[in-house]
C-alpha cells in the first residue's frame with residue numbers, strides 16, 4: 001500500500017500504456033460525493049466530475065458502481081454551472097449494487113422482489129418497537145431511505161448513531177431473513193436489499209463485457225470490498241483505491257493507493273487525466 005498519488009505500480013503503468021483498454025470504476029457516496037448527514041443532500045464533488053469528464057474521453061470506460069439507484073447517482077452527479085456525471089462520455093452507472101443499469105440516458109431496472117414490499121410495510125413498526133420511531137422529517141433520528149428495490153435504515157442523525165446501529169443489527173437481520181433479503185452494512189446504515197448481486201459481480205461482468213485490459217476501482221465502504229476482490233480475481237493489471245475515512249478502515253488495509261476522502265479521489269482522477277493527456 002502507498003499513499004503516493006500516482007505511484008509506480010504495474011496497474012497504473014498498464015492504464016497509462018493502454019488507456020483505451022482501461023475501465024475506471026468508482027463508488028458514489030464517500031468516494032465521488034462527500035458524506036453528509038442527509039442522504040438526499042449528497043452531491044458529486046465538482047472536481048471529481050470534471051476529471052471524469054476528461055477521463056471518459058481517454059479511457060475505455062468509466063463506470064459508477066453504487067448502492068444508490070442508478071438514476072439517483074446521475075441526478076446527484078449534476079453540477080450547477082459545470083460538467084456533471086451526465087456529461088462523462090460513455091458513462092455507465094451500475095446501481096443498486098449492479099441490479100440496475102443506466103447508460104446513455106436509458107435505465108434498465110428489473111422489478112423488486114416481493115420481500116421489499118413487506119419490509120416497507122413492517123419497518124416503521126419494527127423500528128418503533130425497538131425505541132427508534134422513524135423521524136417524521138422534523139426531528140432527525142433514525143431514518144428510512146426507500147430506494148424502490150431496497151430500504152436503508154440510517155442512524156447518522158440519531159442521538160447515538162453507533163449505539164442505534166448496534167441495537168438494530170439483530171432485528172433487521174431477522175426481518176431480512178424472513179423476507180428473503182440480505183442486510184448490507186455500511187457507514188451508519190443497514191440496508192435490506194435483494195441477494196444475488198454485489199459490486200464484485202457487477203464489476204466483473206462489466207470488465208468481461210468491455211474486454212478490459214486493465215482496471216482501477218475506487219471505493220470507501222464495506223460494500224466496495226467485493227469490487228476490490230473482483231479487481232484481484234480478474235487477473236488484469238489492476239489498481240484499488242481507498243477513499244479513506246475514520247469510519248471505515250477495512251479498505252485502506254487492502255488498497256494499493258489510499259487518498260483522503262472524495263477530495264483526494266478528485267485529485268487522483270485529475271492527476272490520472274493529466275498523465276493520460278500527456279502520454
Ligand SMILES: O=P(O)(O)OC[C@H]1O[C@H](O[C@H]2O[C@H](CO)[C@@H](O)[C@H](O)[C@H]2O)[C@H](O)[C@@H](O)[C@@H]1O
Pocket residue numbers: 027028029030034035036037038039040042065066067068145147152154156186187188189191221223
Ligand atoms: O455504494 P455507495 O455509492 O457508496 O452507496 C452506499 C450508501 O450510501 C448512502 O449512504 C451513505 O451516504 C449518505 C450521504 O452522504 C450518508 O448520510 C450515510 O450515512 C451513508 O451511509 C446512501 O444513502 C445509501 O442508499 C447507499 O446504499
